[in-house]
Amino acid sequence: MLISQLIDDFHLPLQETAAKLSMTTREANRRRRAFKALEQMQEDEEFQEVADPELYYKFHEAVGIPGVREWLGWSENELRFTNDDMRPQFYELITQRYDGETNRPIPAKLQTREDVSNLRRILRDENAKAVLLDPSRTFNEALALAISSESGGWISQVKAAISAIEGLKVKDVKLISDGELQLLENLRALLSERIEDRERLSSE
Numbered sequence: 001m002l003i004s005q006l007i008d009d010f011h012l013p014l015q016e017t018a019a020k021l022s023m024t025t026r027e028a029n030r031r032r033r034a035f036k037a038l039e040q041m042q043e044d045e046e047f048q049e050v051a052d053p054e055l056y057y058k059f060h061e062a063v064g065i066p067g068v069r070e071w072l073g074w075s076e077n078e079l080r081f082t083n084d085d086m087r088p089q090f091y092e093l094i095t096q097r098y099d100g101e102t103n104r105p106i107p108a109k110l111q112t113r114e115d116v117s118n119l120r121r122i123l124r125d126e127n128a129k130a131v132l133l134d135p136s137r138t139f140n141e142a143l144a145l146a147i148s149s150e151s152g153g154w155i156s157q158v159k160a161a162i163s164a165i166e167g168l169k170v171k172d173v174k175l176i177s178d179g180e181l182q183l184l185e186n187l188r189a190l191l192s193e194r195i196e197d198r199e200r201l202s203s204e
Contacts (some may be wrong), residue, residue, distance in 0.1 A: 003021065003031050038055060040080050061116040065116075065119060065120045068123065072086050121143065121146040125150075125160075127145055128146035130163075
């Protein structure tokens with residue numbers, strides 16, 4: 001807040017502000033970004049009630065990751081996240097929510113600084129990102145998928161396929177077209193063939 005006030009209200013340059021507070025220009029700019037990002041959440045009608053100042057450390061971590069800034073559409077000119085679709089989803093990831101049926105609290109998916117830091121890995125993989133944003137899936141599932149994807153090879157691709165299929169909801173299954181159903185049939189036939197090959201080769 002002090003950094004923001006010195007720059008916005010007293011019109012001090014960022015470098016001079018940083019020097020007065022005995023910190024690097026880079027760190028002063030990161031703290032300013034984080035404060036502005038939290039302030040934006042506090043102004044959001046839907047999330048302002050849960051925009052606790054304790055969330056600052058999560059924003060501090062998030063704005064320091066280029067991939068997260070890009071994902072949320074960070075504008076350096078406006079000092080705001082401009083992606084109106086992704087921003088609410090990020091807010092949901094960092095705050096506690098409640099089960100619609102039992103009204104029991106559900107902990108935030110991103111609970112620690114390390115969790116937020118690991119967004120850099122998750123956002124690089126579309127399947128891992130989809131799992132992260134799925135309310136029925138866990139953060140650990142998303143991170144595991146991202147890590148397996150980083151290792152490369154056919155195993156990570158199979159795990160990604162499994163994750164994608166597990167993510168299909170009943171309503172999605174109802175909408176599967178004949179062409180998409182054929183893809184699943186082809187996958188089943190290919191898997192059966194490879195399993196049979198493995199069993200045959202093992203017995204030789």
